[in-house]
Amino acid sequence: MSDRYASFANSGPGRALVKRLGLPTPPVLRRYHPGDPLVTGPVMLAGAPGGRLDGPVRKMLTIAGVALDGGPRWSALVFDATGIVDAAGLHPLYEFFHANARSLTAGGRVIVLGTPPAACSSPREATAQRALEGLTRSIGKEFGRGMTAQLVYVEPGAEEFTDSTMRFLLSGRSAYVSGQVIRIGQVSSSPLTDWDHPLEGKVALVTGAAQGIGAAIARVLARDCARVVVLDVPAAGEALARVANEIGGHALQLDLTRPDAPSTLAAQLLSRHGKVDIVVHNAGITRDKTIAKMSAEQWDAVIDVNLASQERINDALIPLLPEGGRIISVSSTSGIAGNRGQTNYATSKAGVIGLVQSMAPILAPQGVTINAVAPGFIETRMTARMPLAAREVGRRMNSMSQGGLPVDVAETIAWLAAPGSAGVTGNVVRVCGQMWLGA
Numbered sequence: 385m386s387d388r389y390a391s392f393a394n395s396g397p398g399r400a401l402v403k404r405l406g407l408p409t410p411p412v413l414r415r416y417h418p419g420d421p422l423v424t425g426p427v428m429l430a431g432a433p434g435g436r437l438d439g440p441v442r443k444m445l446t447i448a449g450v451a452l453d454g455g456p457r458w459s460a461l462v463f464d465a466t467g468i469v470d471a472a473g474l475h476p477l478y479e480f481f482h483a484n485a486r487s488l489t490a491g492g493r494v495i496v497l498g499t500p501p502a503a504c505s506s507p508r509e510a511t512a513q514r515a516l517e518g519l520t521r522s523i524g525k526e527f528g529r530g531m532t533a534q535l536v537y538v539e540p541g542a543e544e545f546t547d548s549t550m551r552f553l554l555s556g557r558s559a560y561v562s563g564q565v566i567r568i569g570q571v572s573s574s575p576l577t578d579w580d581h582p583l584e585g586k587v588a589l590v591t592g593a594a595q596g597i598g599a600a601i602a603r604v605l606a607r608d609c610a611r612v613v614v615l616d617v618p619a620a621g622e623a624l625a626r627v628a629n630e631i632g633g634h635a636l637q638l639d640l641t642r643p644d645a646p647s648t649l650a651a652q653l654l655s656r657h658g659k660v661d662i663v664v665h666n667a668g669i670t671r672d673k674t675i676a677k678m679s680a681e682q683w684d685a686v687i688d689v690n691l692a693s694q695e696r697i698n699d700a701l702i703p704l705l706p707e708g709g710r711i712i713s714v715s716s717t718s719g720i721a722g723n724r725g726q727t728n729y730a731t732s733k734a735g736v737i738g739l740v741q742s743m744a745p746i747l748a749p750q751g752v753t754i755n756a757v758a759p760g761f762i763e764t765r766m767t768a769r770m771p772l773a774a775r776e777v778g779r780r781m782n783s784m785s786q787g788g789l790p791v792d793v794a795e796t797i798a799w800l801a802a803p804g805s806a807g808v809t810g811n812v813v814r815v816c817g818q819m820w821l822g823a
């Protein structure tokens with residue numbers, strides 16, 4: 385779906401008019417294309433005294449071929465805040481970002497590294513580490529020009545497992561992800577990742593893949609070398625076959641709400657591929673009405689497709705997942721902030737967050753991770769059907785002044801699916817351009 389305002393605001397005459405009227409100019413986001421370098425210039429890495437991540441992150445960035453000196457313009461500012469143990473210790477953050485805010489190039493990245501408050505050794509330290517959220521979220525709202533800002537909490541002992549997340553956040557793959565808090569935990573070992581073909585040898589299932597976000601997820605996972613099984617309802621069979629042909633994948637026509645869907649799916653995956661490594665629960669529906677006007681059918685259908693079917697499919701597929709398996713569920717910012725006319729949808733999508741958070745510790749001993757991505761306003765048929773005013777509000781009320789693209793959700797899922805992301809579990813990552821509504 386095209387965003388005519390963004391095209392106009394970035395055209396010659398449009399730019400001048402939009403500026404005169406004081407309207408936002410949506411920046412052209414730096415998105416990933418195969419062969420792109422990780423970053424567009426040198427990265428400044430600094431930190432507060434006593435931090436534990438400078439060494440491992442410096443080593444990781446050097447191996448990734450990132451220049452750590454140069455300037456005066458930087459493509460990313462990375463600050464190791466793990467040495468901060470009290471409120472007074474927050475001052476170096478001011479010094480660093482005050483001095484360097486203007487040296488970040490358009491589409492640049494800010495990453496602050498901290499210690500999860502729950503893993504801190506004193507209340508003062510936990511307080512200071514929690515304070516980092518306010519800093520990063522505000523920088524995301526302040527910097528503009530397509531820049532993003534994130535806080536990455538790295539558990540003590542997980543210092544060597546930041547690669548996959550750092551690469552995602554620095555690259556154009558995270559173009560529409562900003563203001564997020566990501567937690568990296570300890571893992572017993574993290575297999576070496578071939579960064580060009582991270583999903584080589586993996587079998588991935590993507591539900592609801594005939595169109596929109598699901599089709600984009602299938603394309604990106606196939607680009608990253610997974611064998612992809614695309615699933616959708618029989619009525620979407622033709623579109624599904626087109627996606628499968630395009631990516632050399634396997635199309636499976638199945639309504640997920642059928643009682644036999646979990647067993648049919650497990651049997652198909654085993655007979656055709658012998659296994660499944662990555663499960664992406666993307667299929668979803670809306671049946672919007674205020675709760676007073678909503679029928680019981682509208683409530684039940686949304687809860688069943690968006691939430692209960694994920695639980696039933698998990699029950700059937702978790703026993704098939706090997707060590708290194710991945711489950712990624714698509715939630716929504718509506719499930720975080722709530723949305724008028726979407727009690728059923730927001731309930732189902734908040735439930736997805738509960739599912740991921742409650743299952744993460746249960747699956748950890750099996751070496752399986754489970755995470756959720758929560759898209760905000762993404763340019764798809766679902767959002768094209770919204771009334772004009774609501775659509776424009778959704779597009780502009782975020783730090784990027786524009787909607788995201790299906791590929792932005794897909795890239796986030798590909799990062800979570802990668803072998804190097806073994807330490808990332810139980811996370812909920814919004815792909816919303818830092819939407820102004822909700823936490």
Ligand code: NAD
Binds near residue numbers: 591598639641666762
């Ligand atoms: P879409 O309607 O374009 O695609 C959803 C797909 O799911 C369709 O192909 C549909 O046929 C399939 N599906 C529905 N019920 C099914 C069932 N019972 N069995 C099998 N397949 C079924 O939607 P989209 O915009 O691409 O959204 C994809 C996911 O992202 C959904 O979970 C949606 O809730 C979520 N999401 C979308 C947005 C957005 O802005 N578009 C925002 C937040 C979350």
